[in-house]
Amino acid sequence: MLNIALVGVGTVGGAVADILEKNRALITARAGKNIRVVKGVVKNATRQRGDLGFPLTTDYREVVEDPAIDVVVELMGGVDKAFEIVSAALRNKKAVVTANKAMLAYHRYELEELARDLPFMYEASVAGGIPIIRALRDGLCANHIESIRGVINGTCNYMLTRMFDKRVSFDQALKEAQGLGYAEADPTFDIGGFDAAHKLLILASLAYGIDAKPNDILIEGIGHLTDEDIAFAEEFGYTIKSLAIAKKVGSKVSLRVHPALITKKEVIAKVEGVMNGVAVVGDKVGETFYYGAGAGGEATASSVIADLIAIARGETTPMLGFSYGFDSQLTLAAKDDITSKYYIRILVEDVAGVLAQTAAVLAKNNISIETVLQRKKRVKKEWANLLLSTHIARETDLIGALHEIAELGFVKAPPAMIRIES
Numbered sequence: 001m002l003n004i005a006l007v008g009v010g011t012v013g014g015a016v017a018d019i020l021e022k023n024r025a026l027i028t029a030r031a032g033k034n035i036r037v038v039k040g041v042v043k044n045a046t047r048q049r050g051d052l053g054f055p056l057t058t059d060y061r062e063v064v065e066d067p068a069i070d071v072v073v074e075l076m077g078g079v080d081k082a083f084e085i086v087s088a089a090l091r092n093k094k095a096v097v098t099a100n101k102a103m104l105a106y107h108r109y110e111l112e113e114l115a116r117d118l119p120f121m122y123e124a125s126v127a128g129g130i131p132i133i134r135a136l137r138d139g140l141c142a143n144h145i146e147s148i149r150g151v152i153n154g155t156c157n158y159m160l161t162r163m164f165d166k167r168v169s170f171d172q173a174l175k176e177a178q179g180l181g182y183a184e185a186d187p188t189f190d191i192g193g194f195d196a197a198h199k200l201l202i203l204a205s206l207a208y209g210i211d212a213k214p215n216d217i218l219i220e221g222i223g224h225l226t227d228e229d230i231a232f233a234e235e236f237g238y239t240i241k242s243l244a245i246a247k248k249v250g251s252k253v254s255l256r257v258h259p260a261l262i263t264k265k266e267v268i269a270k271v272e273g274v275m276n277g278v279a280v281v282g283d284k285v286g287e288t289f290y291y292g293a294g295a296g297g298e299a300t301a302s303s304v305i306a307d308l309i310a311i312a313r314g315e316t317t318p319m320l321g322f323s324y325g326f327d328s329q330l331t332l333a334a335k336d337d338i339t340s341k342y343y344i345r346i347l348v349e350d351v352a353g354v355l356a357q358t359a360a361v362l363a364k365n366n367i368s369i370e371t372v373l374q375r376k377k378r379v380k381k382e383w384a385n386l387l388l389s390t391h392i393a394r395e396t397d398l399i400g401a402l403h404e405i406a407e408l409g410f411v412k413a414p415p416a417m418i419r420i421e422s
Protein backbone atom coordinates (compact mmCIF):
# COMPACT_ATOMS: atom_id res chain seq x y z
CA MET A 1 0.00 0.00 0.00
CA LEU A 2 1.23 3.53 -0.82
CA ASN A 3 -0.58 6.10 1.32
CA ILE A 4 -0.76 9.59 -0.12
CA ALA A 5 -2.12 13.00 0.89
CA LEU A 6 -3.38 15.50 -1.67
CA VAL A 7 -2.47 19.05 -0.72
CA GLY A 8 -4.90 20.78 -3.07
CA VAL A 9 -8.05 19.07 -4.31
CA GLY A 10 -8.91 21.42 -7.17
CA THR A 11 -8.75 20.84 -10.93
CA VAL A 12 -5.68 18.60 -10.83
CA GLY A 13 -6.02 17.18 -7.30
CA GLY A 14 -9.66 16.27 -7.97
CA ALA A 15 -8.70 14.54 -11.24
CA VAL A 16 -5.91 12.59 -9.48
CA ALA A 17 -8.39 11.26 -6.89
CA ASP A 18 -10.88 10.44 -9.61
CA ILE A 19 -8.44 8.58 -11.90
CA LEU A 20 -6.92 6.65 -8.99
CA GLU A 21 -10.42 5.37 -8.32
CA LYS A 22 -11.58 4.79 -11.91
CA ASN A 23 -8.34 3.11 -13.08
CA ARG A 24 -7.57 1.41 -9.79
CA ALA A 25 -7.02 -2.13 -11.11
CA LEU A 26 -4.71 -0.98 -13.90
CA ILE A 27 -2.76 1.40 -11.67
CA THR A 28 -2.34 -1.22 -8.94
CA ALA A 29 -1.10 -3.75 -11.49
CA ARG A 30 1.42 -1.25 -12.84
CA ALA A 31 2.50 0.12 -9.47
CA GLY A 32 2.71 -3.24 -7.77
CA LYS A 33 0.72 -1.85 -4.87
CA ASN A 34 -2.49 -0.01 -4.10
CA ILE A 35 -2.25 3.79 -4.08
CA ARG A 36 -4.68 5.18 -1.53
CA VAL A 37 -5.59 8.80 -0.80
CA VAL A 38 -5.61 9.08 2.99
CA LYS A 39 -6.43 12.77 3.35
CA GLY A 40 -6.83 16.01 1.39
CA VAL A 41 -5.74 19.51 2.37
CA VAL A 42 -7.80 22.43 1.04
CA LYS A 43 -8.27 26.11 1.73
CA ASN A 44 -11.99 25.95 2.34
CA ALA A 45 -13.10 22.69 3.97
CA THR A 46 -16.78 23.65 4.10
CA ARG A 47 -17.25 23.91 0.34
CA GLN A 48 -19.55 21.20 -1.15
CA ARG A 49 -17.48 18.72 -3.18
CA GLY A 50 -19.55 15.53 -3.32
CA ASP A 51 -18.22 12.28 -1.87
CA LEU A 52 -14.46 12.30 -2.34
CA GLY A 53 -13.92 9.10 -0.36
CA PHE A 54 -11.33 10.65 1.97
CA PRO A 55 -11.45 13.31 4.70
CA LEU A 56 -10.39 16.95 4.23
CA THR A 57 -8.51 19.32 6.49
CA THR A 58 -7.23 22.89 6.23
CA ASP A 59 -4.18 22.17 8.38
CA TYR A 60 -1.29 20.79 6.34
CA ARG A 61 0.52 19.66 9.51
CA GLU A 62 -2.08 16.90 9.81
CA VAL A 63 -0.58 15.26 6.73
CA VAL A 64 3.11 16.19 6.83
CA GLU A 65 3.31 14.96 10.43
CA ASP A 66 1.23 11.83 9.95
CA PRO A 67 3.53 8.77 10.05
CA ALA A 68 0.99 6.79 8.03
CA ILE A 69 1.43 9.02 4.96
CA ASP A 70 4.19 8.04 2.52
CA VAL A 71 3.80 10.71 -0.17
CA VAL A 72 2.69 14.35 -0.04
CA VAL A 73 1.24 15.39 -3.41
CA GLU A 74 1.32 19.18 -3.65
CA LEU A 75 -1.33 20.45 -6.08
CA MET A 76 -2.28 23.81 -4.59
CA GLY A 77 0.00 26.14 -6.60
CA GLY A 78 1.66 29.39 -5.53
CA VAL A 79 5.21 29.81 -4.32
CA ASP A 80 5.74 30.59 -0.63
CA LYS A 81 3.07 28.52 1.11
CA ALA A 82 3.63 25.55 -1.19
CA PHE A 83 7.39 25.76 -0.51
CA GLU A 84 6.70 25.82 3.24
CA ILE A 85 4.49 22.73 3.02
CA VAL A 86 6.76 20.75 0.69
CA SER A 87 9.82 21.60 2.80
CA ALA A 88 8.01 20.41 5.94
CA ALA A 89 7.04 17.18 4.17
CA LEU A 90 10.64 16.51 3.15
CA ARG A 91 11.93 17.27 6.65
CA ASN A 92 9.48 14.62 7.86
CA LYS A 93 10.94 12.19 5.32
CA LYS A 94 7.90 12.09 3.05
CA ALA A 95 8.33 11.55 -0.68
CA VAL A 96 6.93 14.47 -2.71
CA VAL A 97 5.07 14.79 -5.99
CA THR A 98 4.20 18.24 -7.30
CA ALA A 99 2.88 19.97 -10.42
CA ASN A 100 3.98 23.38 -9.19
CA LYS A 101 6.28 25.03 -11.76
CA ALA A 102 6.26 28.40 -9.99
CA MET A 103 7.60 26.91 -6.76
CA LEU A 104 10.21 24.90 -8.66
CA ALA A 105 11.31 27.90 -10.74
CA TYR A 106 12.40 29.61 -7.52
CA HIS A 107 13.19 26.82 -5.07
CA ARG A 108 14.20 23.64 -6.90
CA TYR A 109 17.80 23.65 -5.65
CA GLU A 110 16.80 24.21 -2.02
CA LEU A 111 14.29 21.41 -2.39
CA GLU A 112 16.91 19.16 -3.96
CA GLU A 113 19.10 19.73 -0.92
CA LEU A 114 16.26 18.86 1.43
CA ALA A 115 15.19 15.83 -0.60
CA ARG A 116 18.60 14.19 -1.18
CA ASP A 117 17.65 10.50 -1.38
CA LEU A 118 13.90 10.98 -0.93
CA PRO A 119 11.85 10.59 -4.12
CA PHE A 120 10.86 14.03 -5.48
CA MET A 121 8.90 13.94 -8.73
CA TYR A 122 7.38 16.77 -10.77
CA GLU A 123 6.49 15.45 -14.23
CA ALA A 124 3.27 17.50 -14.35
CA SER A 125 5.06 20.81 -13.77
CA VAL A 126 6.10 21.18 -17.42
CA ALA A 127 3.78 20.58 -20.37
CA GLY A 128 1.03 18.86 -18.32
CA GLY A 129 0.48 15.41 -19.74
CA ILE A 130 3.66 15.19 -21.86
CA PRO A 131 6.41 13.12 -20.21
CA ILE A 132 9.12 15.67 -21.01
CA ILE A 133 10.81 15.56 -17.58
CA ARG A 134 11.23 11.81 -17.89
CA ALA A 135 12.52 12.23 -21.44
CA LEU A 136 15.27 14.62 -20.33
CA ARG A 137 16.09 12.91 -17.05
CA ASP A 138 16.00 9.31 -18.28
CA GLY A 139 15.44 8.72 -21.98
CA LEU A 140 17.99 11.20 -23.30
CA CYS A 141 20.44 11.10 -20.42
CA ALA A 142 23.33 9.75 -22.50
CA ASN A 143 23.32 12.96 -24.55
CA HIS A 144 24.69 16.45 -24.24
CA ILE A 145 21.55 18.49 -24.89
CA GLU A 146 22.24 20.98 -27.66
CA SER A 147 18.90 22.73 -27.64
CA ILE A 148 15.34 22.69 -26.36
CA ARG A 149 12.57 24.59 -28.08
CA GLY A 150 9.14 24.44 -26.55
CA VAL A 151 5.65 25.67 -27.22
CA ILE A 152 4.74 25.28 -23.57
CA ASN A 153 2.08 27.87 -22.91
CA GLY A 154 -1.31 26.82 -24.23
CA THR A 155 -2.89 30.25 -23.75
CA CYS A 156 -0.33 32.01 -25.97
CA ASN A 157 -0.44 29.24 -28.53
CA TYR A 158 -4.22 29.27 -28.70
CA MET A 159 -4.21 33.04 -29.23
CA LEU A 160 -1.49 32.98 -31.88
CA THR A 161 -3.24 30.14 -33.70
CA ARG A 162 -6.45 32.20 -33.80
CA MET A 163 -4.56 35.30 -34.93
CA PHE A 164 -3.05 33.31 -37.82
CA ASP A 165 -5.97 31.12 -38.84
CA LYS A 166 -8.82 33.59 -38.50
CA ARG A 167 -6.92 36.87 -38.49
CA VAL A 168 -8.59 37.90 -35.25
CA SER A 169 -6.93 40.74 -33.34
CA PHE A 170 -4.84 40.17 -30.23
CA ASP A 171 -7.66 41.56 -28.03
CA GLN A 172 -10.27 39.35 -29.68
CA ALA A 173 -8.04 36.26 -29.36
CA LEU A 174 -7.57 37.01 -25.66
CA LYS A 175 -11.31 37.45 -25.14
CA GLU A 176 -11.93 34.08 -26.82
CA ALA A 177 -9.24 32.37 -24.73
CA GLN A 178 -10.81 33.76 -21.57
CA GLY A 179 -14.28 32.69 -22.69
CA LEU A 180 -13.06 29.13 -23.22
CA GLY A 181 -11.27 29.01 -19.86
CA TYR A 182 -7.80 28.88 -21.48
CA ALA A 183 -6.77 32.26 -20.06
CA GLU A 184 -7.11 33.66 -16.56
CA ALA A 185 -9.04 36.89 -15.86
CA ASP A 186 -5.57 38.41 -15.34
CA PRO A 187 -3.67 36.85 -18.24
CA THR A 188 -0.32 38.61 -17.60
CA PHE A 189 1.39 35.50 -16.32
CA ASP A 190 0.70 33.58 -19.52
CA ILE A 191 0.88 36.23 -22.23
CA GLY A 192 3.84 37.93 -20.56
CA GLY A 193 5.89 34.72 -20.99
CA PHE A 194 6.41 34.13 -17.23
CA ASP A 195 4.63 30.76 -17.08
CA ALA A 196 6.75 29.42 -19.96
CA ALA A 197 9.88 30.83 -18.31
CA HIS A 198 9.19 28.89 -15.11
CA LYS A 199 8.90 25.69 -17.12
CA LEU A 200 12.01 26.47 -19.15
CA LEU A 201 14.06 26.92 -15.97
CA ILE A 202 13.01 23.45 -14.80
CA LEU A 203 14.01 21.93 -18.15
CA ALA A 204 17.33 23.81 -18.07
CA SER A 205 18.26 22.25 -14.72
CA LEU A 206 17.61 18.77 -16.08
CA ALA A 207 19.39 19.36 -19.37
CA TYR A 208 22.34 21.47 -18.21
CA GLY A 209 22.50 21.52 -14.42
CA ILE A 210 21.95 25.27 -14.52
CA ASP A 211 20.47 27.10 -11.55
CA ALA A 212 18.81 30.21 -12.98
CA LYS A 213 15.90 32.21 -11.63
CA PRO A 214 13.21 33.98 -13.68
CA ASN A 215 14.94 37.38 -13.34
CA ASP A 216 18.13 35.99 -14.86
CA ILE A 217 16.67 35.22 -18.26
CA LEU A 218 15.10 37.09 -21.16
CA ILE A 219 11.29 36.94 -20.96
CA GLU A 220 9.22 38.69 -23.59
CA GLY A 221 5.45 38.33 -24.03
CA ILE A 222 3.24 38.36 -27.11
CA GLY A 223 1.33 41.57 -26.30
CA HIS A 224 3.06 43.71 -28.95
CA LEU A 225 2.19 41.51 -31.94
CA THR A 226 -0.01 43.09 -34.60
CA ASP A 227 -1.92 41.93 -37.66
CA GLU A 228 0.90 43.38 -39.84
CA ASP A 229 3.36 41.01 -38.16
CA ILE A 230 1.05 38.10 -38.87
CA ALA A 231 0.65 39.15 -42.51
CA PHE A 232 4.42 39.53 -42.95
CA ALA A 233 5.04 36.12 -41.40
CA GLU A 234 2.44 34.55 -43.68
CA GLU A 235 3.87 36.19 -46.79
CA PHE A 236 7.36 34.80 -46.12
CA GLY A 237 6.37 31.26 -45.10
CA TYR A 238 6.63 31.74 -41.36
CA THR A 239 4.33 31.30 -38.44
CA ILE A 240 4.77 33.05 -35.07
CA LYS A 241 5.08 31.01 -31.88
CA SER A 242 5.85 31.97 -28.32
CA LEU A 243 8.94 29.82 -27.84
CA ALA A 244 10.82 28.80 -24.73
CA ILE A 245 14.37 28.27 -25.94
CA ALA A 246 17.46 26.77 -24.36
CA LYS A 247 20.58 26.68 -26.53
CA LYS A 248 24.06 25.53 -25.65
CA VAL A 249 26.89 27.35 -27.40
CA GLY A 250 30.29 26.22 -26.14
CA SER A 251 30.20 26.45 -22.37
CA LYS A 252 27.32 28.95 -22.32
CA VAL A 253 23.60 28.26 -22.27
CA SER A 254 21.15 30.84 -23.50
CA LEU A 255 17.69 30.65 -21.89
CA ARG A 256 14.89 32.81 -23.21
CA VAL A 257 11.17 33.08 -23.83
CA HIS A 258 9.91 35.27 -26.63
CA PRO A 259 7.72 35.25 -29.70
CA ALA A 260 9.61 34.02 -32.75
CA LEU A 261 9.03 33.73 -36.46
CA ILE A 262 9.60 30.13 -37.41
CA THR A 263 9.32 28.45 -40.81
CA LYS A 264 6.11 26.52 -41.28
CA LYS A 265 8.11 23.43 -42.30
CA GLU A 266 9.40 22.87 -38.75
CA VAL A 267 7.52 20.29 -36.67
CA ILE A 268 7.13 22.72 -33.79
CA ALA A 269 5.39 25.21 -36.11
CA LYS A 270 2.60 22.66 -36.45
CA VAL A 271 1.73 22.71 -32.73
CA GLU A 272 -1.62 24.48 -32.76
CA GLY A 273 -4.30 25.69 -30.37
CA VAL A 274 -3.83 24.83 -26.70
CA MET A 275 -1.53 21.91 -27.46
CA ASN A 276 2.10 21.85 -26.33
CA GLY A 277 5.19 20.59 -28.15
CA VAL A 278 8.84 20.36 -27.20
CA ALA A 279 11.75 19.66 -29.56
CA VAL A 280 14.95 18.46 -27.90
CA VAL A 281 18.22 18.00 -29.78
CA GLY A 282 20.78 15.67 -28.22
CA ASP A 283 24.32 15.35 -29.55
CA LYS A 284 23.92 11.62 -30.16
CA VAL A 285 20.20 11.13 -30.77
CA GLY A 286 19.59 14.22 -32.95
CA GLU A 287 16.18 15.86 -32.82
CA THR A 288 13.37 14.29 -30.79
CA PHE A 289 9.89 15.72 -30.42
CA TYR A 290 7.21 15.51 -27.71
CA TYR A 291 3.61 16.58 -28.30
CA GLY A 292 0.40 16.54 -26.31
CA ALA A 293 -1.94 18.27 -23.90
CA GLY A 294 -0.09 20.83 -21.81
CA ALA A 295 -2.87 21.41 -19.29
CA GLY A 296 -6.27 20.22 -18.14
CA GLY A 297 -7.15 18.24 -15.03
CA GLU A 298 -6.97 14.73 -16.49
CA ALA A 299 -3.89 15.21 -18.67
CA THR A 300 -1.99 16.76 -15.77
CA ALA A 301 -3.23 14.11 -13.32
CA SER A 302 -1.96 11.47 -15.76
CA SER A 303 1.59 12.76 -15.12
CA VAL A 304 1.05 13.07 -11.36
CA ILE A 305 -0.08 9.44 -11.18
CA ALA A 306 2.87 8.31 -13.32
CA ASP A 307 5.11 9.86 -10.64
CA LEU A 308 3.18 8.06 -7.90
CA ILE A 309 3.56 4.76 -9.71
CA ALA A 310 7.31 5.38 -10.07
CA ILE A 311 7.52 5.94 -6.30
CA ALA A 312 5.43 2.83 -5.61
CA ARG A 313 7.85 0.84 -7.77
CA GLY A 314 10.73 2.09 -5.67
CA GLU A 315 12.40 4.19 -8.38
CA THR A 316 15.11 6.38 -6.94
CA THR A 317 16.08 9.04 -9.44
CA PRO A 318 18.07 12.16 -8.53
CA MET A 319 15.55 14.99 -8.36
CA LEU A 320 17.30 17.22 -10.90
CA GLY A 321 18.68 14.39 -13.01
CA PHE A 322 22.29 14.68 -11.80
CA SER A 323 23.82 13.21 -8.65
CA TYR A 324 23.46 15.62 -5.73
CA GLY A 325 26.26 18.20 -5.67
CA PHE A 326 26.97 18.01 -9.42
CA ASP A 327 28.91 21.07 -10.56
CA SER A 328 27.90 21.95 -14.10
CA GLN A 329 30.71 23.43 -16.17
CA LEU A 330 28.07 25.31 -18.15
CA THR A 331 27.11 28.88 -17.31
CA LEU A 332 24.18 31.04 -18.24
CA ALA A 333 24.74 33.34 -21.23
CA ALA A 334 23.96 37.04 -20.73
CA LYS A 335 20.38 38.03 -21.59
CA ASP A 336 21.48 39.98 -24.68
CA ASP A 337 24.13 37.48 -25.80
CA ILE A 338 22.03 36.42 -28.78
CA THR A 339 22.65 36.25 -32.49
CA SER A 340 19.62 35.83 -34.68
CA LYS A 341 17.86 36.92 -37.80
CA TYR A 342 15.32 39.62 -37.03
CA TYR A 343 12.06 40.96 -38.33
CA ILE A 344 11.59 44.71 -37.74
CA ARG A 345 8.43 46.80 -37.97
CA ILE A 346 8.79 50.60 -38.21
CA LEU A 347 5.87 53.03 -38.48
CA VAL A 348 7.09 55.82 -40.76
CA GLU A 349 5.86 58.91 -42.53
CA ASP A 350 5.65 57.85 -46.16
CA VAL A 351 8.24 60.26 -47.61
CA ALA A 352 11.19 59.89 -49.98
CA GLY A 353 14.42 58.51 -48.52
CA VAL A 354 12.89 56.53 -45.66
CA LEU A 355 14.27 53.17 -46.72
CA ALA A 356 17.71 54.55 -47.61
CA GLN A 357 18.13 56.27 -44.23
CA THR A 358 16.84 53.25 -42.33
CA ALA A 359 19.17 50.93 -44.25
CA ALA A 360 22.10 53.27 -43.55
CA VAL A 361 21.53 53.09 -39.78
CA LEU A 362 21.26 49.31 -39.94
CA ALA A 363 24.44 49.02 -42.04
CA LYS A 364 26.35 51.27 -39.64
CA ASN A 365 25.39 48.80 -36.88
CA ASN A 366 26.58 45.74 -38.87
CA ILE A 367 23.08 44.64 -39.86
CA SER A 368 22.21 43.69 -43.42
CA ILE A 369 18.67 43.58 -44.75
CA GLU A 370 17.25 40.38 -46.27
CA THR A 371 13.72 41.43 -47.30
CA VAL A 372 11.64 44.61 -47.31
CA LEU A 373 7.90 45.20 -47.45
CA GLN A 374 5.99 48.46 -47.16
CA ARG A 375 2.40 48.42 -45.97
CA LYS A 376 0.15 51.46 -45.73
CA LYS A 377 -1.25 51.93 -42.26
CA ARG A 378 -4.97 52.46 -42.57
CA VAL A 379 -5.44 54.81 -39.60
CA LYS A 380 -3.44 57.59 -41.27
CA LYS A 381 -3.10 57.62 -44.99
CA GLU A 382 0.31 59.28 -45.09
CA TRP A 383 1.86 56.74 -42.71
CA ALA A 384 3.21 53.34 -43.66
CA ASN A 385 4.64 50.35 -41.88
CA LEU A 386 8.07 49.48 -43.13
CA LEU A 387 8.61 45.76 -42.55
CA LEU A 388 12.13 44.37 -42.83
CA SER A 389 13.91 41.14 -42.13
CA THR A 390 17.65 40.95 -41.54
CA HIS A 391 20.43 38.46 -41.98
CA ILE A 392 22.01 37.08 -38.80
CA ALA A 393 23.06 39.90 -36.48
CA ARG A 394 24.08 40.42 -32.88
CA GLU A 395 21.19 41.44 -30.66
CA THR A 396 23.18 44.25 -29.04
CA ASP A 397 23.84 45.72 -32.51
CA LEU A 398 20.18 45.43 -33.39
CA ILE A 399 18.98 47.11 -30.21
CA GLY A 400 21.45 49.95 -30.79
CA ALA A 401 20.21 50.37 -34.37
CA LEU A 402 16.56 50.41 -33.28
CA HIS A 403 17.30 53.17 -30.75
CA GLU A 404 18.92 55.23 -33.50
CA ILE A 405 16.07 54.55 -35.92
CA ALA A 406 13.54 55.67 -33.29
CA GLU A 407 15.23 59.10 -33.36
CA LEU A 408 14.85 59.60 -37.12
CA GLY A 409 12.38 62.40 -37.92
CA PHE A 410 10.05 60.29 -40.08
CA VAL A 411 9.65 57.49 -37.50
CA LYS A 412 6.25 57.73 -35.75
CA ALA A 413 6.52 55.05 -33.04
CA PRO A 414 9.29 53.01 -31.41
CA PRO A 415 10.22 50.21 -33.85
CA ALA A 416 9.18 46.67 -32.93
CA MET A 417 11.29 43.56 -33.43
CA ILE A 418 10.66 39.81 -33.50
CA ARG A 419 13.47 37.25 -33.59
CA ILE A 420 13.48 34.75 -36.45
CA GLU A 421 14.27 31.31 -35.06
CA SER A 422 16.15 29.07 -37.46
Ligand SMILES: NC(=O)c1ccc[n+]([C@@H]2O[C@H](COP(=O)([O-])OP(=O)(O)OC[C@H]3O[C@@H](n4cnc5c(N)ncnc54)[C@H](OP(=O)(O)O)[C@@H]3O)[C@@H](O)[C@H]2O)c1
Residues within 6 Å of the ligand: 007, 008, 009, 010, 011, 012, 013, 041, 042, 043, 044, 045, 047, 058, 074, 075, 076, 077, 078, 081, 099, 100, 101, 102, 124, 125, 128, 294, 295, 296, 297, 300
Ligand atom coordinates in the same frame (compact mmCIF):
# COMPACT_ATOMS: atom_id res chain seq x y z
N1 LIG B 1 -4.88 23.09 -14.07
C1 LIG B 1 -3.97 22.67 -14.95
O1 LIG B 1 -4.28 22.40 -16.12
C2 LIG B 1 -2.53 22.53 -14.52
C3 LIG B 1 -1.59 22.04 -15.45
C4 LIG B 1 -0.26 21.87 -15.05
C5 LIG B 1 0.11 22.21 -13.77
N2 LIG B 1 -0.82 22.71 -12.91
C6 LIG B 1 -0.37 23.06 -11.56
O2 LIG B 1 -1.08 22.27 -10.63
C7 LIG B 1 -1.27 23.01 -9.44
C8 LIG B 1 -2.76 23.02 -9.08
O3 LIG B 1 -3.49 23.63 -10.11
P1 LIG B 1 -5.10 23.54 -10.16
O4 LIG B 1 -5.46 24.06 -11.51
O5 LIG B 1 -5.56 22.20 -9.76
O6 LIG B 1 -5.51 24.61 -9.05
P2 LIG B 1 -6.95 24.85 -8.40
O7 LIG B 1 -8.01 24.22 -9.21
O8 LIG B 1 -7.04 26.29 -8.10
O9 LIG B 1 -6.87 24.05 -7.01
C9 LIG B 1 -6.06 24.46 -5.96
C10 LIG B 1 -6.35 23.62 -4.74
O10 LIG B 1 -5.44 23.98 -3.71
C11 LIG B 1 -6.17 24.37 -2.54
N3 LIG B 1 -5.44 25.46 -1.88
C12 LIG B 1 -5.12 26.67 -2.38
N4 LIG B 1 -4.44 27.39 -1.48
C13 LIG B 1 -4.33 26.61 -0.39
C14 LIG B 1 -3.75 26.80 0.89
N5 LIG B 1 -3.13 27.93 1.23
N6 LIG B 1 -3.81 25.79 1.78
C15 LIG B 1 -4.45 24.62 1.48
N7 LIG B 1 -5.02 24.39 0.27
C16 LIG B 1 -4.97 25.37 -0.65
C17 LIG B 1 -7.53 24.81 -3.02
O11 LIG B 1 -8.44 24.69 -1.96
P3 LIG B 1 -10.02 24.98 -2.17
O12 LIG B 1 -10.52 23.82 -2.96
O13 LIG B 1 -10.58 25.03 -0.79
O14 LIG B 1 -10.10 26.29 -2.90
C18 LIG B 1 -7.75 23.81 -4.16
O15 LIG B 1 -8.25 22.62 -3.67
C19 LIG B 1 -0.66 24.38 -9.67
O16 LIG B 1 0.67 24.41 -9.22
C20 LIG B 1 -0.68 24.49 -11.18
O17 LIG B 1 0.35 25.36 -11.69
C21 LIG B 1 -2.13 22.88 -13.25
